[in-house]
Amino acid sequence: MCGIVGYTGNHEAAPILLEGLKKLEYRGYDSAGIAVMNGNAISLNKVSGRISNLCEKTDDGKATPGHAGIGHTRWATHGAPTVVNAHPHMSNDGKFAIVHNGIIENYLLLRDELQQKGYHFNSQTDTEVVVHLIDMYYNGNLKDTVIKVASILQGSYALGVVCADDPETVVAAKKSSPLLIGVGNGENYFASDVTALVPYTRDIIYLDDGEFAEITREKVVVFDSTGKDISKEINHVNWDIQAAEKGGYEHFMLKEIMEQPNAVNATMTTRLKDGDIVWDDPGLDALDLSSFNKIVITACGSAYYAGCAGRYAFEQLCRIPVQVELASELRYNDPIIDEHTLLIVLSQSGETADTIAAMRECMSRGASALSIVNVVGSTIAKIADYTIYTWAGPEIAVATTKGYTTQLTVLYLLALWMGKKLGKLDDERFNLLLESLKTLPDSIQEALDMNPMIPELAKKYHQAKAVFFIGRNTDYAVALEGALKMKEISYIHAESYAAGELKHGTIALIDDHQPVVALCCNAGLQEKTISNIVEVKARGAEVLAVTCKGSEEIVSVADDIIYVPQTETVFSAAAEIIPLQLLAYYVAKENGCDIDKPKNLAKSVTVE
Numbered sequence: 358m359c360g361i362v363g364y365t366g367n368h369e370a371a372p373i374l375l376e377g378l379k380k381l382e383y384r385g386y387d388s389a390g391i392a393v394m395n396g397n398a399i400s401l402n403k404v405s406g407r408i409s410n411l412c413e414k415t416d417d418g419k420a421t422p423g424h425a426g427i428g429h430t431r432w433a434t435h436g437a438p439t440v441v442n443a444h445p446h447m448s449n450d451g452k453f454a455i456v457h458n459g460i461i462e463n464y465l466l467l468r469d470e471l472q473q474k475g476y477h478f479n480s481q482t483d484t485e486v487v488v489h490l491i492d493m494y495y496n497g498n499l500k501d502t503v504i505k506v507a508s509i510l511q512g513s514y515a516l517g518v519v520c521a522d523d524p525e526t527v528v529a530a531k532k533s534s535p536l537l538i539g540v541g542n543g544e545n546y547f548a549s550d551v552t553a554l555v556p557y558t559r560d561i562i563y564l565d566d567g568e569f570a571e572i573t574r575e576k577v578v579v580f581d582s583t584g585k586d587i588s589k590e591i592n593h594v595n596w597d598i599q600a601a602e603k604g605g606y607e608h609f610m611l612k613e614i615m616e617q618p619n620a621v622n623a624t625m626t627t628r629l630k631d632g633d634i635v636w637d638d639p640g641l642d643a644l645d646l647s648s649f650n651k652i653v654i655t656a657c658g659s660a661y662y663a664g665c666a667g668r669y670a671f672e673q674l675c676r677i678p679v680q681v682e683l684a685s686e687l688r689y690n691d692p693i694i695d696e697h698t699l700l701i702v703l704s705q706s707g708e709t710a711d712t713i714a715a716m717r718e719c720m721s722r723g724a725s726a727l728s729i730v731n732v733v734g735s736t737i738a739k740i741a742d743y744t745i746y747t748w749a750g751p752e753i754a755v756a757t758t759k760g761y762t763t764q765l766t767v768l769y770l771l772a773l774w775m776g777k778k779l780g781k782l783d784d785e786r787f788n789l790l791l792e793s794l795k796t797l798p799d800s801i802q803e804a805l806d807m808n809p810m811i812p813e814l815a816k817k818y819h820q821a822k823a824v825f826f827i828g829r830n831t832d833y834a835v836a837l838e839g840a841l842k843m844k845e846i847s848y849i850h851a852e853s854y855a856a857g858e859l860k861h862g863t864i865a866l867i868d869d870h871q872p873v874v875a876l877c878c879n880a881g882l883q884e885k886t887i888s889n890i891v892e893v894k895a896r897g898a899e900v901l902a903v904t905c906k907g908s909e910e911i912v913s914v915a916d917d918i919i920y921v922p923q924t925e926t927v928f929s930a931a932a933e934i935i936p937l938q939l940l941a942y943y944v945a946k947e948n949g950c951d952i953d954k955p956k957n958l959a960k961s962v963t964v965e
C-alpha cells in the first residue's frame with residue numbers, strides 16, 4: 358500500500374521522482390505528490406488521482422527545479438484520497454516534508470498531544486503526526502531527530518524525510534514496510550521497490566527493520582536506533598528493465614499471463630537435477646520432515662487459493678494432514694500450532710501485513726516457517742526459517758497471474774519432494790509424477806495457445822450481472838481463483854461453489870441465462886460435476902465448461918467449452934487457471950475497466 362521514492366544527486370530530482378512513482382503506481386494510485394528541495398525552500402506538488410495528473414501539474418517535473426526530493430503514490434487508509442491527504446506532508450512552517458508507507462497506530466494520541474502544543478493539522482492522515490513530531494524534536498540534526506521520532510511511533514513505516522536546512526540530504530527509516538536504497542555514482546536513491554531503482558542503478562541496499570539511512574549525493578550511511586553506523590552489503594540486482602515494462606502488450610496483466618510458461622520453467626528448472634528435486638535454497642535439504650505431524654498453509658487472496666490447490670498435492674503425495682488458513686483469520690484464531698507444525702507461507706510481494714502477522718503468531722508457537730515468495734529480500738523471506746523463491750520476475754498488474762502459477766509450481770515440487778522423503782512415494786511413482794511435473798510449462802503454453810476464442814466468449818458474457826464458478830476438489834480450488842480474477846478486474850459479481858454444495862442453497866440463484874463456469878478437469882470427479890452441470894442447465898443456466906481434450910460427454914451438456922491439456926490431476930490447477938485468467942482479462946477489456954489498476958485495490962497490501 359503506497360509507494361515512496363527519494364533522490365539526491367546531480368540531476369534534476371523531479372523527473373526522477375516522477376519516473377520512480379510511475380513504477381510504484383501499482384502499490385496505490387488514488388493520489389500522489391512530490392516535494393523537491395529548491396535552495397532552502399521545499400516546493401510541494403500534490404494531486405488526487407493518478408501520477409499522470411502530477412506529471413501534468415509539474416510539466417513532467419520541469420516546473421519543479423531542484424536536485425533532491427521525495428515522492429509518494431497513495432492507497433488511502435486514513436482519510437479520503439484528496440489533495441490535502443496526499444503525501445508529502447509538511448510541517449506548519451514548511452521546513453520539513455515527509456512521505457510514509459505504513460500505518461502509525463498511535464496517531465490519535467500523538468495528534469491530541471501535538472494539537473495541545475499548538476500544531477495545526479491539515480489532513481486526516483495518520484502520517485501528519487510524524488512531520489509535526491520531527492518539527493517539535495528537531496535539534497539541528499535531522500538524523501538524530503528521525504531516530505528520536507521513530508522511537509515514539511507505533512505501527513509500521515517506511516519514511517522519507519527532507520529538511521530545508523540541509524537541501525542535499527534525504528533521511529529514510531524502516532519498520533515493517535519495505536524500503537531499499539539505490540547506490541549510484543554522484544547520486545543516491547531510496548524506493549519501496551527495486552523496479553523504481555533499476556533504471557538508474559542495480560546496486561541495492563536492503564534496509565532491515567529498525568534501520569535508518571542518511572542519504573547524500575556522495576554517500577549512503579546506514580545506522581541503527583542508537584545512531585551507530587551499520588555496515589551493509591550492497592546487492593547487485595540482475596533484473597532486466599524490460600521485465601518491468603509492458604513490452605508491446607496493452608496491459609501488464611496480459612503480458613504476465615503470457616510469461617507464465619517461462620516463469621514456471623524458471624521456477625522449476627533450477628530445482629531439478631539428475632532426475633531428482635534438489636533445492637538450491639539454503640537449509641531446506643536438512644529439514645527434518647519426520648518431526649512434523651501437520652502442515653498449515655497460510656496466505657491472503659490468490660496466494661491463499663494457490664494454497665487451497667496445493668493442499669491436495671500434499672495430502673495425496675505425502676499423506677499428511679493439511680490446513681489452509683486465511684492469514685487475516687489465522688492471526689486471531691489462537692491457532693493450535695506447535696513445533697510439530699510445518700507452516701508454509703505464500704506471498705508474491707512478501708510484504709502482506711496479515712500474512713506477516715499470522716506467520717509471526719505461528720512461529721511464536723514453535724512452528725517452522727517455510728515461505729514461498731517472489732520478491733527477494735522481502736519481509737516474509739527474511740522472517741521465515743526457510744525461503745523458496747518463485748522466479749516469476751516483477752509482477753506489476755494488481756491481479757496476480759504468474760505469481761499464482763509459480764506458487765503452485767513450488768507447492769507441487771515441495772509436495773513431490775516431501776512425499777519421496779517421507780517414504781510415501783516409491784521411486785516409480787515419484788519418477789512418473791516428476792516427468793509429468795516437468796511438462797507444466799508446455800501444458801501452460803498449450804492452454805494459452807488452444808483458446809483463441811476466449812475474446813469472443815468474453816463478448817457473450819461481459820454483460821452478466823453475476824458469474825458462478827463451480828467445481829469439485831482440485832477443480833473447486835481453481836474455481837476460487839477464477840472467481841477472484843473475474844471480480845477484481847471486471848467488477849462483475851463472481852462466486853465460486855463446491856459443485857456438490859449447489860443443492861444446499863446456491864442453486865436457488867440459478868435462473869434463465871445465468872452464466873455458470875463449470876471446472877471439469879478432475880478425471881475422477883468428472884461424472885459428478887457433469888451431473889451438477891445438468892442440474893443448473895435444467896434451471897436455465899448458460900454453462901461454459903472448462904475441461905480436458907477427449908471428454909466428449911460434456912460437449913452434449915455445456916453451451917460453450919474451453920479445453921485445457923490433460924495433466925496429472927494433482928498438478929492440474931496450473932494449466933486450468935489459464936483460460937480463466939484470459940476470460941477475466943477479456944471480459945474486463947470489453948467493459949472498459951482499468952485492468953492493471955482495478956478500483957479500490959493495490960498490489961501490495963501492507964496494512965491490516
Ligand code: M6R
Nearest residue numbers: 658659660704705706709756757
Ligand atoms: O503479495 P501477496 O501474494 O501476499 O498478496 C496476496 C493478495 O493480496 C493477492 O494475491 C491479491 O488477492 C491479488 N490481487 C489477487 O489477484
